[in-house]
Amino acid sequence: MQQLSGSSQVMITAPKKKKRPPLAWVGQGFFIVLAILVAGILISNLIRQPTLFAQFFISGLQLGFVYAMIALGYTMVYGIVKLINFAHGDVFMVGAFVSYFAVARFRLHQWPLAAFPQISPGVGVVIGSITVILLSMVICSALAVTIERVAYKPLRDAPRIAALITAIGVSFFLEYFGALNFVFSPRFIPYERPFEVVAWYIKDGIHLIKPGEAPPDGAITFSNILVIIIIASILVQIFLQFLVKRTKIGIAMRASSYDKPAARLMGINVDSVISFTFAIGAAFAGLGGVLYAIAYSSIWTQLGILPGLKAFVAAVLGGIGSIPGAFVGALIMGQAEAMTMGYISTPMRDAVAFSILIIVLLIRPTGIFGEPEKEKV
Amino acid sequence: MRFVKFFSLLIVAALILSACAQGGSTGGQQKELKVAILAPLSGPVPTFGVSTRDGALMAIDEWNAKGGVLGMKIVPIVEDSQCTPDPAVNAANKVIDQDGVKFIIGEVCSKASIPVSEIANSKGVLQISPTSTNEQVTVDTNGNVKPYIFRACFIDPFQGYVGAKFAIDKLGAKTAFVMLDQANDYVKGLATEFAKNFEMMGGKVVGTESYTATDTDFSVILGKIAEAKPDVVYLPDYYNIVNLVAKQAKEKGINTPFIGGDGWDSPDLDLAAAAGGYFTNHYSPDDPRPEVVNFLKAYGEKYKDESGNPKVPDALAALAYDAANVLLQAINDAGTTDTAKVKDTLEKITYKGVSGTITFDANHNPIKSAALLAVKPDGVKFETIVNP
Numbered sequence: 001m002q003q004l005s006g007s008s009q010v011m012i013t014a015p016k017k018k019k020r021p022p023l024a025w026v027g028q029g030f031f032i033v034l035a036i037l038v039a040g041i042l043i044s045n046l047i048r049q050p051t052l053f054a055q056f057f058i059s060g061l062q063l064g065f066v067y068a069m070i071a072l073g074y075t076m077v078y079g080i081v082k083l084i085n086f087a088h089g090d091v092f093m094v095g096a097f098v099s100y101f102a103v104a105r106f107r108l109h110q111w112p113l114a115a116f117p118q119i120s121p122g123v124g125v126v127i128g129s130i131t132v133i134l135l136s137m138v139i140c141s142a143l144a145v146t147i148e149r150v151a152y153k154p155l156r157d158a159p160r161i162a163a164l165i166t167a168i169g170v171s172f173f174l175e176y177f178g179a180l181n182f183v184f185s186p187r188f189i190p191y192e193r194p195f196e197v198v199a200w201y202i203k204d205g206i207h208l209i210k211p212g213e214a215p216p217d218g219a220i221t222f223s224n225i226l227v228i229i230i231i232a233s234i235l236v237q238i239f240l241q242f243l244v245k246r247t248k249i250g251i252a253m254r255a256s257s258y259d260k261p262a263a264r265l266m267g268i269n270v271d272s273v274i275s276f277t278f279a280i281g282a283a284f285a286g287l288g289g290v291l292y293a294i295a296y297s298s299i300w301t302q303l304g305i306l307p308g309l310k311a312f313v314a315a316v317l318g319g320i321g322s323i324p325g326a327f328v329g330a331l332i333m334g335q336a337e338a339m340t341m342g343y344i345s346t347p348m349r350d351a352v353a354f355s356i357l358i359i360v361l362l363i364r365p366t367g368i369f370g371e372p373e374k375e376k377v
Numbered sequence: 378m379r380f381v382k383f384f385s386l387l388i389v390a391a392l393i394l395s396a397c398a399q400g401g402s403t404g405g406q407q408k409e410l411k412v413a414i415l416a417p418l419s420g421p422v423p424t425f426g427v428s429t430r431d432g433a434l435m436a437i438d439e440w441n442a443k444g445g446v447l448g449m450k451i452v453p454i455v456e457d458s459q460c461t462p463d464p465a466v467n468a469a470n471k472v473i474d475q476d477g478v479k480f481i482i483g484e485v486c487s488k489a490s491i492p493v494s495e496i497a498n499s500k501g502v503l504q505i506s507p508t509s510t511n512e513q514v515t516v517d518t519n520g521n522v523k524p525y526i527f528r529a530c531f532i533d534p535f536q537g538y539v540g541a542k543f544a545i546d547k548l549g550a551k552t553a554f555v556m557l558d559q560a561n562d563y564v565k566g567l568a569t570e571f572a573k574n575f576e577m578m579g580g581k582v583v584g585t586e587s588y589t590a591t592d593t594d595f596s597v598i599l600g601k602i603a604e605a606k607p608d609v610v611y612l613p614d615y616y617n618i619v620n621l622v623a624k625q626a627k628e629k630g631i632n633t634p635f636i637g638g639d640g641w642d643s644p645d646l647d648l649a650a651a652a653g654g655y656f657t658n659h660y661s662p663d664d665p666r667p668e669v670v671n672f673l674k675a676y677g678e679k680y681k682d683e684s685g686n687p688k689v690p691d692a693l694a695a696l697a698y699d700a701a702n703v704l705l706q707a708i709n710d711a712g713t714t715d716t717a718k719v720k721d722t723l724e725k726i727t728y729k730g731v732s733g734t735i736t737f738d739a740n741h742n743p744i745k746s747a748a749l750l751a752v753k754p755d756g757v758k759f760e761t762i763v764n765p
Contacts, residue, residue: 221629
């Protein structure tokens with residue numbers, strides 16, 4: 001990433017002085033043709049089969065909002081310590097597993113009904129599920145702070161590449177330590193949900209899909225977990241905006257991101273601000289992990305790798321270091337994947353996702369919202 | 378000096394004694410038939426090895442109780458082959474060269490069975506693998522059949538055929554949608570064979586979608602399935618993928634039956650999600666045929682689990698039992714232990730086994746029925762037998 005920010009500065013500070021390479025138009029022409037082609041395919045399919053398109057769009061929304069929750073952690077940590085925390089995807093995985101153990105082993109989601117039998121089951125499920133999610137978030141935060149203290153803090157003055165490689169090491173450690181039989185086991189584990197997933201279809205109004213009943217032709221289906229993921233993701237976004245812009249710790253985060261030595265001189269405890277950033281990012285990854293596990297209902301220890309990497313691509317696409325950028329980038333990534341699965345083929349989804357990374361780095365390394373001069377967290 | 382003398386005497390005595398013992402055993406060879414069982418009792422899949430050994434030993438014990446084969450007592454020699462090529466080859470060399478075995482039952486895993494088959498075939502030793510499904514076990518790389526090598530299980534593509542036949546004959550399906558992991562040979566083999574046979578039997582494959590083994594989100598593929606409205610969906614993957622797909626399908630209101638292969642056979646299969654689906658397998662303990670009922674009873678009486686309850690034989694035990702039985706039957710029918718004659722008998726044999734009636738095709742793969750199992754919310758139930 002050193003190279004990334006380095007070249008971006010070249011692009012922004014000295015665009016006029018740089019002579020255009022003679023065949024630059026080939027690359028640009030290629031991207032323009034590609035963009036026209038993609039737009040053409042999408043629009044023609046939208047006109048031909050609007051409900052199928054809408055269905056793919058909903059799939060993309062669900063993926064995108066999950067990626068958004070993970071991407072926030074990447075972008076915040078990068079903004080403040082200039083570290084790509086590759087272990088972030090595995091914190092996401094731990095979040096899913098914590099909720100699995102809380103639900104399947106300890107029946108934590110049923111505590112309100114067990115403690116107060118008089119409350120309505122609906123309220124009990126909501127409170128129980130929120131408890132499970134909060135527990136996952138807290139444990140993920142604790143894990144991330146531990147990782148930061150043990151693995152990253154001693155390397156704060158080392159070259160950035162050292163910390164990056166350490167992050168990859170931590171990521172592998174979490175995956176393969178988790179795969180031990182007495183930890184999470186290497187199996188694919190069917191995930192027990194704290195609440196039931198209910199689906200609806202939209203056609204002449206919104207109707208519930210009853211078990212064993214097929215929705216009519218041309219209906220668009222969606223589930224409660226999609227709604228929950230969207231609401232949670234937007235709430236997280238609003239909360240972060242508020243936290244960063246309006247609170248004292250937010251000001252401290254921005255100050256530390258802008259200039260660490262100066263922030264330290266102003267009496268900011270930069271180390272605890274960094275730990276706090278890791279904790280916040282991990283909490284949202286934990287939240288994302290629980291919701292992802294509820295949505296896709298099968299977990300294993302390498303569950304976090306691909307969502308983590310794609311959220312990283314989303315963060316780069318949006319402009320790494322920028323919070324709204326991560327959000328927008330994640331939504332674009334979700335759509336790109338869903339449309340690839342829909343109109344090209346499913347195995348191409350990862351290829352397209354990572355092609356986006358390459359294209360962004362080639363065309364606009366700072367991403368959509370990235371402005372090197374501006375403050376970022 | 379005296380000690381050395383005494384010691385050398387001792388060695389000579391030991392040598393003479395062992396020679397006597399050797400002579401004794403060669404003298405009794407007319408009355409004994411040695412059969413080697415190569416099973417992975419340690420290594421990655423020890424439970425497979427135990428089931429295989431127990432199934433084969435039970436068949437041998439039953440023959441001995443009836444008076445053996447051709448008046449000879451059958452002596453099993455069990456070797457641990459670890460589901461790994463090197464130990465399997467060592468075990469094969471040991472039983473052939475040291476023990477003088479001419480008949481081998483095993484190995485379980487294809488990757489171990491293939492090197493063993495090379496040795497056995499070159500030495501004229503008859504080998505029958507109970508469970509190795511790779512085509513290369515009985516056929517060499519040039520496509521020639523290894524004359525002395527047989528197997529007791531059907532090979533992977535056959536399950537695709539059975540799935541297609543079941544979909545058309547029993548479910549009355551006219552259209553099918555195929556989902557496959559293109560990077561997995563097992564899945565690909567089943568899916569291709571299913572699609573081919575389904576179309577040949579008059580059905581129509583309305584869509585094929587591939588995914589990768591690490592995918593968790595199948596909503597887009599399921600959206601296409603909902604749009605295509607097939608009568609069945611063929612998903613011949615392992616249970617972990619089946620759990621994901623089936624659950625997401627239920628939530629989208631897709632009630633199309635899913636059909637799969639023996640990869641579904643796992644205690645971790647999500648019964649609630651996969652309910653309504655079917656899969657093909659080598660055998661089912663719920664099969665009402667008398668062969669299966671008797672096998673189940675005898676096995677349960679002979680083998681108990683840790684808490685003393687009768688064990689339910691799995692497909693490996695059933696296939697090993699069949700492999701041993703078909704081999705001994707062939708020796709009996711041939712009237713000789715000459716492997717060249719026994720192999721000719723095997724090629725023409727018809728044997729009613731636990732896993733179906735076995736006859737061998739030109740490539741020494743059994744042509745036999747497959748069990749079709751239905752997934753119900755409370756467990757996997759026997760549905761029917763599909764004949765080839």
